[in-house]
Amino acid sequence: MKIREDYEYVGWRRLLHWVNGDPLEDYLPQEKLKRDSLRDQSEIEEQRRQNQATLIRRVRDWLHEHGMEWYQRCYRFFAVLVALAMITVLLLTVSFLPEFGQPDNPVNNEVSQRYIEDGLQETGAVNIVAGMILDYRAFDTLGESHVLFIAAASVLILLRMDYGKDGKVRKDSGLVDEGYDRKYEPRNDVILQTVTKMLFPMIVLFGIYVILNGHLSAGGGFSGGAIIGAALILYNNAFGFKSTRRFFTYTVFKWVSFVALTSYALLKTYSFYTGANHLASGIPLGEPGAILSSGLILPLNICVGCVVACTMYTFFTMFRKGGM
Amino acid sequence: MALVQNFPFLSIILSLSGGVVCSVLKGKNARNYCLFVLGVILIFSLSTLGYVLRTGEAYNYMMGHFPAPWGNEIRVGVLECLMASVFSAVMMLSLLGGMHHIFEDCEKTKVNFYFTMVCLLTSSLLALVYTNDLFTGYVFVEINTIASCALVMVRYRSGKALVATTRYLIMSLLGSGLFLIGITILYDLTGHLLMQNIAQSVAMLFATGTYAFPLAVIICLFSMGLAIKSACFPFHTWLPDAHGNATVSSSAILSGLVLKGYIFLLIKIFYRVIGMEFIFQDKATNVLFVFGILAMILGSLKAMREQDLKRMLAYSSVAQIGYVYLGIGLGTTAGLTAACLQIIVHAITKPMLFITAGGFMDVSGGSKQFRDLQGAGYRDRLGGLAFVVGALSMIGIPFFAGFVSKVLLTTASIEYASLKTIIALATLAISTLLNACYYIPAMLTLFTHPKEDRFGSKPIKLHRSYIVALVVLIVFNFAVGIFSQPLTEAIQSGIAMFR
Numbered sequence: 001m002k003i004r005e006d007y008e009y010v011g012w013r014r015l016l017h018w019v020n021g022d023p024l025e026d027y028l029p030q031e032k033l034k035r036d037s038l039r040d041q042s043e044i045e046e047q048r049r050q051n052q053a054t055l056i057r058r059v060r061d062w063l064h065e066h067g068m069e070w071y072q073r074c075y076r077f078f079a080v081l082v083a084l085a086m087i088t089v090l091l092l093t094v095s096f097l098p099e100f101g102q103p104d105n106p107v108n109n110e111v112s113q114r115y116i117e118d119g120l121q122e123t124g125a126v127n128i129v130a131g132m133i134l135d136y137r138a139f140d141t142l143g144e145s146h147v148l149f150i151a152a153a154s155v156l157i158l159l160r161m162d163y164g165k166d167g168k169v170r171k172d173s174g175l176v177d178e179g180y181d182r183k184y185e186p187r188n189d190v191i192l193q194t195v196t197k198m199l200f201p202m203i204v205l206f207g208i209y210v211i212l213n214g215h216l217s218a219g220g221g222f223s224g225g226a227i228i229g230a231a232l233i234l235y236n237n238a239f240g241f242k243s244t245r246r247f248f249t250y251t252v253f254k255w256v257s258f259v260a261l262t263s264y265a266l267l268k269t270y271s272f273y274t275g276a277n278h279l280a281s282g283i284p285l286g287e288p289g290a291i292l293s294s295g296l297i298l299p300l301n302i303c304v305g306c307v308v309a310c311t312m313y314t315f316f317t318m319f320r321k322g323g324m
Numbered sequence: 325m326a327l328v329q330n331f332p333f334l335s336i337i338l339s340l341s342g343g344v345v346c347s348v349l350k351g352k353n354a355r356n357y358c359l360f361v362l363g364v365i366l367i368f369s370l371s372t373l374g375y376v377l378r379t380g381e382a383y384n385y386m387m388g389h390f391p392a393p394w395g396n397e398i399r400v401g402v403l404e405c406l407m408a409s410v411f412s413a414v415m416m417l418s419l420l421g422g423m424h425h426i427f428e429d430c431e432k433t434k435v436n437f438y439f440t441m442v443c444l445l446t447s448s449l450l451a452l453v454y455t456n457d458l459f460t461g462y463v464f465v466e467i468n469t470i471a472s473c474a475l476v477m478v479r480y481r482s483g484k485a486l487v488a489t490t491r492y493l494i495m496s497l498l499g500s501g502l503f504l505i506g507i508t509i510l511y512d513l514t515g516h517l518l519m520q521n522i523a524q525s526v527a528m529l530f531a532t533g534t535y536a537f538p539l540a541v542i543i544c545l546f547s548m549g550l551a552i553k554s555a556c557f558p559f560h561t562w563l564p565d566a567h568g569n570a571t572v573s574s575s576a577i578l579s580g581l582v583l584k585g586y587i588f589l590l591i592k593i594f595y596r597v598i599g600m601e602f603i604f605q606d607k608a609t610n611v612l613f614v615f616g617i618l619a620m621i622l623g624s625l626k627a628m629r630e631q632d633l634k635r636m637l638a639y640s641s642v643a644q645i646g647y648v649y650l651g652i653g654l655g656t657t658a659g660l661t662a663a664c665l666q667i668i669v670h671a672i673t674k675p676m677l678f679i680t681a682g683g684f685m686d687v688s689g690g691s692k693q694f695r696d697l698q699g700a701g702y703r704d705r706l707g708g709l710a711f712v713v714g715a716l717s718m719i720g721i722p723f724f725a726g727f728v729s730k731v732l733l734t735t736a737s738i739e740y741a742s743l744k745t746i747i748a749l750a751t752l753a754i755s756t757l758l759n760a761c762y763y764i765p766a767m768l769t770l771f772t773h774p775k776e777d778r779f780g781s782k783p784i785k786l787h788r789s790y791i792v793a794l795v796v797l798i799v800f801n802f803a804v805g806i807f808s809q810p811l812t813e814a815i816q817s818g819i820a821m822f823r
Contacts, residue, residue, distance in 0.1 A: 089541060090505070090541075092537070093509060093537065093538050093541045096535060096537050096538045097509065097512050097513070097535075097538060098512065098513070105512075105515070106512070106513060106514055106515035106525065107511065107512060107515040108515070109515040109516070110393070111393050111394060111515065111516065112515075114394055115394070122390070135388070135389075135390075136388070136390050136394050136395050137395065137396055137459075138387070138388055138396070139387040139388070139395075139396035139460060140396060140457075140459055140460055140463050142340070143340075143451070143460065143463035143464055143466075143467060144463055146340055146343070146344075146444065146447075146467060147463065147466050147467055147470065149343075149344065149347075150343070150440075150441070150444050150467055150470045150471060150474070151470055153347060153437050153440055153441070153474070154441075154470055154473070154474040154477065156434070156437065157434050157437045157474060157477060157478060157480075158477060158480060160434070254347065254348050255348065257344070257347075258344055258345070258347065258348045261341065261344045262341055262344055262345070265337055265340060265341040265344070266341075268337075269334075269337050271388055271389070272333060272337075272387050272388050273330065273333075274389070275386055275387070275388040275389035275390070275395075276325065276329075276330065276333065276385055276386045276387065276388075277325050277330070278325070281389065
């Protein structure tokens with residue numbers, strides 16, 4: 001058997017040395033030569049410490065530079081994986097569900113049957129949906145309109161800026177007046193302003209129509225209110241805050257939503273109370289199809305419409321640098 | 325129909341419109357109105373509780389002129405009334421305890437919105453407790469989500485609170501989304517939203533064996549959605565930030581009540597909508613059991629490493645929620661009783677601890693780090709006393725409230741007699757030790773005289789509302805700890821009415 005002369009320096013030995021943490025010079029022949037010729041023991045120690053320090057620094061630097069990146073990569077990968085698993089499970093579930101639109105589906109039971117067959121008679125509303133949300137299941141809708149209100153209130157907490165008497169943001173308000181975006185108002189865009197002048201009354205009128213006919217045709221407080229809110233936003237974009245402030249300020253928002261929601265709650269309290277105690281409510285249902293019919297649904301639609309319009313416009317103004 | 329029977333409905337409406345009224349009032353008036361509303365609700369809930377205990381049976385209350393499957397309905401039993409009373413009382417005390425912090429942390433012109441949020445939150449909690457209709461539940465879950473995020477957000481001058489709110493909002497909306505998908509699929513299978521009607525249809529579906537897979541997915545979606553919102557263990561990551569950075573009252577309300585509202589809804593769904601035997605069949609209880617156990621251990625371990633008092637308390641909430649899920653996970657009536665009692669115990673103890681944390685911050689230069697809190701127990705003696713009571717209760721020392729719920733949990737798991745018993749008992753023992761491991765050092769820190777006297781050692785003058793809140797909560801704690809028998813019996817009779 002032939003033993004290599006430089007058996008000290010074969011790969012395996014080098015690996016062993018490296019694992020043991022010996023200095024490079026021990027197992028690299030050139031380094032060994034250098035050591036023998038040039039360096040004494042203390043220099044080797046110094047070299048070894050430097051090597052270690054370099055290694056640690058390199059690892060730390062790598063983590064510093066790439067660690068976050070790698071973490072985010074893994075994070076994204078697993079997030080996508082979880083989302084895909086979720087999608088698969090939900091799609092699989094849908095494939096098990098009863099087929100859409102079949103007459104013998106479980107959803108076609110006595111509940112929807114009564115809504116469709118007796119809805120007109122019991123609520124007086126030609127629009128069955130209005131009868132359902134504002135009479136049969138009015139409690140849910142009461143909660144839902146308060147969801148709108150609470151969303152608007154949260155945005156007001158976060159974004160409303162309090163202007164002092166000098167027209168600037170108050171110092172103690174905790175918010176910084178970032179670039180006053182009303183500097184360039186009014187924008188005097190002739191096309192926009194002319195079109196708005198023509199369209200604004202029509203849109204508002206249409207919104208009011210949708211609200212007032214909520215119990216007669218498709219529509220109601222939610223959709224009509226959204227239309228009026230859109231009209232207000234258009235007007236604001238065309239003529240600027242100076243014009244809208246003449247008729248819509250924070251005070252207006254506050255009191256309109258207060259009156260609308262409180263009267264909604266009061267009307268419904270009366271109706272719930274009488275209903276639960278089996279008293280006659282004494283509210284005439286009127287003749288189905290007439291504008292003054294279907295009991296409380298018309299006033300409730302008006303209330304909901306006011307709340308929705310105010311909320312939409314408030315969201316818009318608040319997200320444009322917080323103020324009306 | 326007796327007048328008392330109208331009270332639950334009236335208290336929901338009163339707090340809903342109370343929120344709207346608070347939005348137009350000025351700060352101080354809004355506070356007074358909010359406290360007035362909460363007081364009225366407390367009286368209403370207590371009198372309804374008395375009525376239901378006397379008649380001994382639950383009743384359904386028709387919301388409007390149309391009977392249940394067509395109109396909305398709420399359901400009032402002993403357990404519901406008990407929860408409503410506890411929730412409104414604790415809500416009021418949490419507000420009182422952190423009142424001066426609210427006025428410091430909120431912007432001056434927007435303080436009234438804080439009370440708006442509190443009123444709406446109360447209404448949503450009451451509705452979650454009383455509802456007999458899944459969709460009504462969802463609507464009020466929405467209100468609850470937005471209101472509780474807003475309660476964290478009001479302290480927005482601290483950037484941390486904003487980041488915490490964002491995380492909380494995203495997680496919470498994810499939970500709502502899963503819950504809504506669950507309701508949709510369930511409606512598609514049964515055609516109903518009213519709880520007992522769904523229960524009938526689900527029983528039929530299980531009997532015939534059709535739709536087994538969608539039903540399992542529904543159970544999974546409900547449990548997961550509500551577990552995210554109530555910070556059950558693997559989904560708890562939003563909680564320490566949100567509870568640690570909010571203003572004092574918000575932390576107290578969030579950890580004492582908001583989490584409990586969702587858990588109560590989950591219990592309702594398990595027992596009144598899907599039916600416990602089917603939950604058993606699908607092994608959902610086992611999953612919740614494991615989550616509960618992990619929460620008990622890992623929540624405490626995380627709490628031990630915290631250097632921040634409020635964050636420590638927040639992690640302790642994670643552990644305590646684990647106890648509730650352990651009780652639900654046992655799946656027996658005894659387990660449920662223990663879980664309900666644990667809900668009440670935690671609801672009266674954790675707000676007290678958070679309020680004292682606020683008091684210690686007052687006397688320690690606004691810091692909530694343990695190194696600044698040395699000797700805070702001497703500077704604020706009442707707070708120190710309340711903290712000791714709360715901490716001993718959380719550890720589970722006899723005569724304090726926490727002991728009772730732990731004893732009930734132990735007996736419930738012994739009755740169960742299977743592998744779960746051993747695991748539950750071992751975990752209860754370990755987690756009690758772990759609780760002691762972080763509450764006792766916290767107490768020692770509070771009662772160690774600091775080396776340098778930075779904040780003065782004389783007791784400062786305390787706010788009157790703070791004193792009232794702490795004293796009442798301490799009394800509650802001892803009352804529950806010593807006279808727990810009637811409470812347990814009330815819960816048992818409530819659960820018997822639950823079906």
